[in-house]
Amino acid sequence: MASAAQGKELTARVTPKVRTADSSSTFIGKEESLRFEILGLDFFYGSKQAVFGLNLKIPKNKVTALIGPSGCGKSTFLRTLNRMNETIPNTRVVGQVLLDGQDILQMDVVKLRRRVGMVFQRPNPFPKSIYDNVAYGLRINGYKGKLSDLVEHSLRRAALWDEVKDYLQKSAFALSGGQQQRLCIARALAVDPEVLLLDEPCSALDPVTTAKIEELMFHLKDSCTMAIVTHNMQQAARASDYTAFMLDGKLIEHNETPKLFTTPHDPRTEAYITGRFG
């Protein structure tokens, strides 16, 4: 039944009209290789369009932040990058999303999601032990090696190992909110994704835990490309290399983070980051 729906969706996809970029991301140096390239992306919930002709480049091993007021389509956009929106009925994608030059809409969705991990707004550990949570992705992907080594490695990468190493068999619900969120990051990292999508990962966390997660993101850059949606402009300024500002489903401005926050080109960007709306 699900595959039938997917089939319908595939036929509904139209050849993309590649639009000229309003912000052509020329500041991204030639030497930087791209992980994601999004060309003329439209997204529809039923007949309601949520994303309009979006062009964006996401360079490798960098953090790209997406900012904008609530409902501007940044979460929707993020969720098209691993095709999570397909789980919502009556949605439609037009345009191209290239992951390492390959159109993700043509890819096998399971393979895509293995390469593009996701961390959600609220920590969503499974009702299993800490160990089983991290091992989940490995198990469903039929990992044959030694699980416990990879579980430890992933928990270390998520800076959680020292706090939980003696309680691996305890329920994940016994952890605090911040620990749960890092557990979710460890769970996503376990399958060694090339990209990590973070959908407001700190909005339910206190400042200290938020700082921990930002530090974690900094260290993860060596091995991972990240795209983070955030409502917290300080967080975007602190933790990202590039920032994209979205408004009403359109990309308004995309630049290196320091430049976007100090010398925004578009008056709407300036109004938003100085707190005049949003």
Added chain:
Amino acid sequence: MSDVRLMWRKFLNVVMLTLTGVAALAVVSVLFMILGYLIWNGGKSLNWDFFTKLPKPVGEDGGGMANAIVGSLKLLLLAAVMGLPVGLMAGVYLAEFSGKTFAFVIRYTTDLLNGVPSIVIGIFAYSLIVLPVKHFSALAGGVALAVMVIPITVRATEEFLRAVPVSLREGAMALGASKWRTIATVILPAASAGVITGMLLALARVAGETAPLLFTAFSNRYWSPGWQQPIASLPVMIYTYAIAPYDDWHRQAWAAGLVLLGLVLVANLGCRLVLNRRGTYRSV
């Protein structure tokens, strides 16, 4: 506001509070009256023989209902084996896979099936199984009870699966799990406490059913080996014994009622204990 008006409002408040309170008390006291009466009358007639002996012929005092206790358990086992898997899987389909229109049809049909009088379900099993083979059997009784178990299980499963937060589904899908994998490894375990409780309630409900057994399992004053013969059950024994003109039989009917209630209660408590031991898994 005038004083009279204020007085009236206060008065009305007290009256309504009292009325609702009395109604609530009535509900509770009815249950306790039944329980008390059952324990009082049943307890007096309950003895070791009741659990170990077969019924005595009319006119002889004593004897027990060992065959009916085992018979009820066998019928419930049949109902569970046939009804629970079907109910569970249909519930999963309803909650996870079906489109809007089809889901509406299934849900509506399930509710109708749930509302079908149990005697009608008895007739259905009678014409389906008893008539072709020309004799009553435990199997026919089990089928009748299974038909009653299914709709309750379907709705309980559906409800508890729907209560599992979307975030858990998305978490599993984002790791590359297929839909079925997500259901089997994340959603069902998260909902298991509720689903199992629902199944148990379904079994408890049919454990006390008499009508569907009257002309399917019928009854039997002796042991009933296998599944092909008429079999005694506690509810049918209660019915037969309660309308008989013998005082001793009335006492035994009370005892059977108490045992039936005890069985359901013990099963419920046991299940709850097992689920509680799994602790935090339920807190989703």
